[in-house]
Amino acid sequence: MPVYLIAEVTVTDDAWVPGYAARVHDIAAKHGGRYLSRSGNIETIEGTPLNSTLIALIEFPSREAVSAFANDPEYAPFAEGRQKGSVSNFHVIDDTDLAGGIPYLPKG
Template identity: 40%
Template sequence: MTYYSVLAVTPNDDGWIPDYLPVAGSVIARHGGKYLARTTSHEQLEGQDSPAGLRIILEWPSEEAAKAFMADPEYAPHLQARTAGSDSVHFLIAGKDDLA
């Protein structure tokens, strides 16, 4: 089953970004993931204000692939840098409709 990572990331220190981008991209691809959106162009249409600098959507071939990416030793120091240098929220969402 396809899974999606949906992130809201607001950097509070940009120092981690130049090293993060190429490594994250290659590790994501190695685990079968791909970016669907990675943008500052977003608009909240509903709910309590939840601002973020970036909205990111990744597609994964499976839950296991997404979790393997998050646990990848090559990614670990970059994840630590991102979480230390930003306010981040990451949801992993199953590509299914439980209400159908």
């Protein structure tokens, strides 16, 4: 079942950004990850605006693939740089419909 990693990042020191942007895409792809968006164009249409610099949305084939990506030793130095130079929140959601009313999504 596909899952989606939502990475909400507020950059506090951008020294890590060029290396991360250049290499992490390939590391995610190694685990079946496919970036759907990596954007700083964030518009709040309802609720409290986010203080995020960027939000990335990455599709993975499974939760196990997300874990393999997050725990990949090749990713570790990039994660460490991001963690030191940002406030980051990473969330994983699946493609289920909790209410069960959307026919093309599995019921959650």
